[in-house]
Amino acid sequence: MSKVIVVGIGPGEYEQMTIKAANALKECDVIVGYTVYIDLVRDHFPGKIFLTTPMTREVERCEMAFEEAKKGQTVAMICSGDAGVYGMSGLIYEVSVKYPEVDVEVLPGVTAALSGAAVLGAPLIHDFALISLSDLLTPWEKIEKRLYMASEADFVICLYNPSSRKRHDYLMKACDIMLKFKSPDTVCGTVKNIGRDGEEIHVCTLAELREMSVDMFTTVFIGNSQTKEIGGKMVTPRGYRM
Ligand code: SAH
Numbered sequence: 191m192s193k194v195i196v197v198g199i200g201p202g203e204y205e206q207m208t209i210k211a212a213n214a215l216k217e218c219d220v221i222v223g224y225t226v227y228i229d230l231v232r233d234h235f236p237g238k239i240f241l242t243t244p245m246t247r248e249v250e251r252c253e254m255a256f257e258e259a260k261k262g263q264t265v266a267m268i269c270s271g272d273a274g275v276y277g278m279s280g281l282i283y284e285v286s287v288k289y290p291e292v293d294v295e296v297l298p299g300v301t302a303a304l305s306g307a308a309v310l311g312a313p314l315i316h317d318f319a320l321i322s323l324s325d326l327l328t329p330w331e332k333i334e335k336r337l338y339m340a341s342e343a344d345f346v347i348c349l350y351n352p353s354s355r356k357r358h359d360y361l362m363k364a365c366d367i368m369l370k371f372k373s374p375d376t377v378c379g380t381v382k383n384i385g386r387d388g389e390e391i392h393v394c395t396l397a398e399l400r401e402m403s404v405d406m407f408t409t410v411f412i413g414n415s416q417t418k419e420i421g422g423k424m425v426t427p428r429g430y431r432m
Contacts, residue, residue: 192259192292196279198272198299199227201385204234206305211297215266222255223268230386231268239263248278252285259292271301276322276350303348306381306409309391311423313379313411317345323360324351337364341371346417346426349410352380358403361410365400368412372396377413379424380404393424 195214200206215221215231220239223231228242241258243251252267259265269277279296286294307314319340325333340347347368352361368376374397382390382405394402396412404410417426 192262192264194255194259194265194267194282194286194292194294196273196277196282196294196296197266197268198274198277198297198301199231199268199270200300201271201302201305202230202383203385204231206300206385208297208299211299214297215268217264218266219263220255220258220265221268222251222258222265224251227268227270230270248281249285252278252282253288255282256285256289256292260289269299271305272299274298275301275303275320276324302350302381302384302409305384306348307411309381309384309389310379310393310411311420311425313413313417313424313426314346314348315426315428318348319345320348320350322350323353323357323364325357325360333364334367337367338370341368344371344414346414347412349412351406352404352408352410354406361402361404362400365396369396369400372412373415376415377417377419377424379411380408381411382408384409393419393422 197211197214199211215235220241222241224245225242228240232240241254255265255267267278267282273279273296282294303320321336323333374395376396378396378399379391379393411424413426
């Protein structure tokens with residue numbers, strides 16, 4: 191039976207991909223994905239057919255994957271990080287209804303919250319909330335509500351899509367909401383280009399984060415009331431007594 195495998199490739203470097211994901215890419219015929227992700231894996235999987243579509247053509251990209259699979263090919267649809275975290279696995283299942291003859295399988299990957307946390311130190315540790323600041327598919331009011339509630343409940347908060355050309359002040363707006371419940375001294379961190387060229391981390395306070403400009407290749411971490419800086423790293427204590 192023909193198959194579409196949705197593969198989370200991790201943050202960027204080949205070594206952070208799971209062995210199962212790498213094997214799937216080695217064994218498939220066609221690799222479909224957004225141009226940036228194809229460029230990340232191309233050199234490691236020579237001889238594959240690579241098909242790309244631009245950023246906003248997600249439905250088209252999924253249909254392309256199923257059309258290729260219908261021809262009898264094994265198709266890997268790649269996503270950065272994990273395909274089930276602001277990725278394509280949900281849409282693949284929705285589109286799959288039109289292609290009952292094609293099997294779907296999902297292979298997990300290391301999402302930016304986890305790969306970024308490892309670079310920053312140990313910011314997550316226990317309860318945390320993952321919130322995307324992109325209002326392309328979610329109304330901004332709902333994003334604000336989630337920021338409010340997660341801050342009030344003293345979650346560590348990890349922000350994806352913290353900025354873009356059209357949304358350059360969203361991080362500042364998000365910080366203003368979080369500052370209603372979290373102290374301006376709350377330890378925060380940003381990680382840019384995790385596992386890619388130009389990886390860069392910053393540890394700062396919530397007040398400083400409010401003034402920072404970050405790009406769309408950055409993941410942002412806001413600590414809880416216990417989070418501290420240890421030797422330049424962002425660490426949330428689990429609560430063990432020493
Ligand atoms: N499916 C992806 C997330 C896609 S949403 C995952 O599981 O990681 C896109 C957002 O994820 C970016 O705006 C950024 O906030 C974060 N992100 C993804 N890859 C990243 C990387 N290599 N470095 C830093 N942030 C990354």
